[in-house]
Amino acid sequence: MTDLDSFIARLPKAELHLHIEGSLEPELMFALAERNGIAIPYASVDEVRAAYAFSNLQDFLDIYYAGAGVLQTEADFHDLAMAYFDRAAADGVVHAEIMFDPQTHTDRGIAFATVIEGLLSAMVEAEAKHGLTSALIMSFLRHLSEEAAFETLAMAEPWLDRITAVGLDSSEVGHPPSKFARVFAAAREKGLKLTAHAGEEGPPEYVHEALDLLQVDRIDHGNRALEDGALVRRLAGDGMTLTVCPLSNLKLCVVGDLAGHPIDRMLAEGLKATVNSDDPAYFGGYVADNYRAVAQARGLSRDDLAQLARNSFTGSFLPPDAVARHLAAIDTFVSHS
Numbered sequence: 001m002t003d004l005d006s007f008i009a010r011l012p013k014a015e016l017h018l019h020i021e022g023s024l025e026p027e028l029m030f031a032l033a034e035r036n037g038i039a040i041p042y043a044s045v046d047e048v049r050a051a052y053a054f055s056n057l058q059d060f061l062d063i064y065y066a067g068a069g070v071l072q073t074e075a076d077f078h079d080l081a082m083a084y085f086d087r088a089a090a091d092g093v094v095h096a097e098i099m100f101d102p103q104t105h106t107d108r109g110i111a112f113a114t115v116i117e118g119l120l121s122a123m124v125e126a127e128a129k130h131g132l133t134s135a136l137i138m139s140f141l142r143h144l145s146e147e148a149a150f151e152t153l154a155m156a157e158p159w160l161d162r163i164t165a166v167g168l169d170s171s172e173v174g175h176p177p178s179k180f181a182r183v184f185a186a187a188r189e190k191g192l193k194l195t196a197h198a199g200e201e202g203p204p205e206y207v208h209e210a211l212d213l214l215q216v217d218r219i220d221h222g223n224r225a226l227e228d229g230a231l232v233r234r235l236a237g238d239g240m241t242l243t244v245c246p247l248s249n250l251k252l253c254v255v256g257d258l259a260g261h262p263i264d265r266m267l268a269e270g271l272k273a274t275v276n277s278d279d280p281a282y283f284g285g286y287v288a289d290n291y292r293a294v295a296q297a298r299g300l301s302r303d304d305l306a307q308l309a310r311n312s313f314t315g316s317f318l319p320p321d322a323v324a325r326h327l328a329a330i331d332t333f334v335s336h337s
C-alpha cells in the first residue's frame, strides 16, 4: 500500500450515495440464490462479473434489478447490508447514508417490513461492531408512476421515524423531477430530507427542476450541471452538496475516462463535491477505491482529499454537533499524517 493509499483508507469519511442493492457482490448473489432455491442466469461468479459491462445507465439497471431477485428474507437484507458495512468500515467510512429501493422488492411480492427490518437490524449491528453510524434514504423509482411513489410513502408510514430522507433514482431521461414534485412535497411535510439523482444522464434542466420543484437538500451525481455556468454558480452559492460517483461515471460512460473526470474542476468551481461508490459491486470499487481512482487520474493532493472528506460530513444529514466532531477528527488525522 502506498502512503497515499493508506492516507485515503484511514481518512475519516462519510458515504452519501450508496444503493444497498448495488452492494450485492456476485458471491453473495450465488449464496442467496442457493439459500432461497432461486435460479440465476449465470453459471459462475466469473460469468456474473463478465456480464457487468455497460454502455449506459439502462444497461446497468436491467442487470441490477434482476440481481436483486435473490433477496427474499429479512436475513437476506440484513446480510446484504452487513457485508456493505464491514467493507465500508475497512475503507474508513464512519457514517453511511444508504439508499434502498422498496419498489424493486414490493413489486415482486416482498413485504416492505421484510426489507426495512433487515436493513435496520444491520444498521444497529454496524454501530455496535464498527462504531459506524448510518441513515436510511428511501428512493422512489422514477420509471414508475407518481401514484406508485405515493403508495410507497404510505407503506413506509410505520417506519418514518427511522427513515431520514427520500430519494429519486432509476432511468433518468424521460422521467424528470417534475413528475415527483407532489410526492416530494408530501415527504417534506412529513419531516423527511430530500435528495434526487439529477444530471447523471439527464440535462442541466433536470438539476434546475430538482432544486426548484423538489426543493432537494442535495443532488445525487450532478455531473451535467457543469454544462450550465449559471447553474454552477447557483449550486456553489447555495452550498449544495453533489454526491459524485467516479467509478460509476466511468462504468456507465458518463465520462469517457477518469483522466477526464471533473471532480477537481467541481472543487475549483466552489462546488461541495463528495466522492461515493453508488453501486460498488457492479462498478468495481468501494468508496476508498473511488478516492484512489480520482486521486491518481486527476493528481489530487492530500488537501483535496481531506476537503472531499470534509464535504461528506457537511453534506450529510447528521446533526451539527456530530458534523463538528467528524470535522475535528479529520483535522486531527491530517495533522498527524
Ligand SMILES: Nc1ncnc2[nH]cnc12
Binding pocket: 019, 022, 057, 064, 169, 170, 171, 197, 200, 248, 278, 279
Ligand atoms: N447510478 C444510478 N442512477 C440511477 N439509478 C440508480 N439505481 C442504482 N444506481 C443508480
Ligand SMILES: [Zn+2]
Binding pocket: 017, 019, 169, 197, 220, 278
Ligand atoms: Zn445512484
